[in-house]
Amino acid sequence: MSTNAPDLEWLDGDVPRAEGFGDTYFSRAGGLAETRHVFLAGNRLPERFVDRRQFVIAEFGFGTGLNFLTTLDALQRIENPPELTFVSFELYPMTADQLVRALGAFPDLQDLAVELVGSWAPRPGWNRLEVAGATLRLGIGDARELIGDLAASAGGRSANGPSIAPVDAWFLDGFSPARNPELWDADLLTAAASLTAADGTLATYTAAGWVRRNLQAAGFDIEKVPGFAGKREMVIGRKA
Numbered sequence: 279m280s281t282n283a284p285d286l287e288w289l290d291g292d293v294p295r296a297e298g299f300g301d302t303y304f305s306r307a308g309g310l311a312e313t314r315h316v317f318l319a320g321n322r323l324p325e326r327f328v329d330r331r332q333f334v335i336a337e338f339g340f341g342t343g344l345n346f347l348t349t350l351d352a353l354q355r356i357e358n359p360p361e362l363t364f365v366s367f368e369l370y371p372m373t374a375d376q377l378v379r380a381l382g383a384f385p386d387l388q389d390l391a392v393e394l395v396g397s398w399a400p401r402p403g404w405n406r407l408e409v410a411g412a413t414l415r416l417g418i419g420d421a422r423e424l425i426g427d428l429a430a431s432a433g434g435r436s437a438n439g440p441s442i443a444p445v446d447a448w449f450l451d452g453f454s455p456a457r458n459p460e461l462w463d464a465d466l467l468t469a470a471a472s473l474t475a476a477d478g479t480l481a482t483y484t485a486a487g488w489v490r491r492n493l494q495a496a497g498f499d500i501e502k503v504p505g506f507a508g509k510r511e512m513v514i515g516r517k518a
Contacts, residue, residue: 285297292382294380316482317449317451328356336470337367338421338449338461339450340368361412363415367425390410394407397409403424415442445478446478446479448480449480449482450484455488477516481513483506484512485502493513497518501515
């Protein structure tokens with residue numbers, strides 16, 4: 279079975295914009311710095327990697343893979359890094375050529391990007407890739423359906439999805455909630471909370487009121503903090 283690649287417009291030469299959602303995959307002010315500010319610092323990474331044997335990150339919106347590669351880059355900079363499992367969901371996976379062009383904007387990540395692209399052949403359903411010693415479990419399809427596989431596997435009820443340990447950190451990185459409300463759905467966030475470790479955290483670039491309320495209803499304590507590149511607010515959270 280084939281996948282549906284996104285229709286892209288390229289801004290400033292190397293910033294992909296999804297025409298179907300009218301939104302960019304990363305900030306024109308600097309995608310790498312944005313990921314480090316929002317998703318790593320927002321989840322207190324890489325400091326939480328220290329003295330851990332394993333660590334699980336889950337993400338809504340794989341996109342270009344920038345968050346994944348930035349996390350690997352941070353992991354490689356510490357001594358005795360934990361074994362990383364990175365679970366991500368993507369409805370419209372890019373082609374290898376699209377990934378190459380998008381990730382070409384980040385020379386510091388090129389070695390990792392080459393390794394990712396070299397194993398890139400996503401198929402609908404669950405895919406397993408090994409990149410730089412980390413395991414990427416990539417779900418291609420509707421996250422609202424695929425997350426049920428994880429929940430069932432965690433409860434020992436299904437072999438459809440990967441069996442993972444409780445999620446230590448969530449990267450909530452769907453397109454704008456106004457344009458991609460499916461990835462901010464209350465039931466989806468409740469399912470995410472059910473998979474989260476007792477001390478698990480989350481971070482997202484948006485501070486939309488209805489998203490905050492959905493996160494609170496799902497079982498997260500949330501806090502608004504300064505966003506990236508002059509954006510007034512973003513949200514971080516911890517499982518209540």
